[in-house]
Amino acid sequence: MKAKNNIKTLDQFVEEEYGRKGTKKRDKFEKGYEAFKLGFLVQQARLEKGMTQEELAEKCGTNKGYISKIENNIKEVRISTLQKIVERGLGGHLDLSIRL
Secondary structure, eight states, X not given: OOOOOOOOOHHHHHHHHHOSTTSHHHHHXXXXXXXXXXXXXXXXXXXXXXXXXXXXXXXHTSOHHHHHHHHTTSSOOOHXXXXXXXXXXXXXXXXXXXXX
């Protein structure tokens, strides 16, 4: 018996669910995904360093609740604050890029 191959790539799935790039629904999805990804990256870096949210907050001059909101995609973060979190708190370097 031969199994059907119904496996889709992530790009195919996203296009089917949210439409092509440049559509309103897709743009909304992409914006939300980027915010989610940023919070996830901060959380993973913090965990790699073996730090609690409170320890990270103390090192970069903010509070635990603010770090939690960033990691859980509840609050948008300013670039200057993100830079403090990455550099002062995590001892890393923030790289940004623009794609056209």
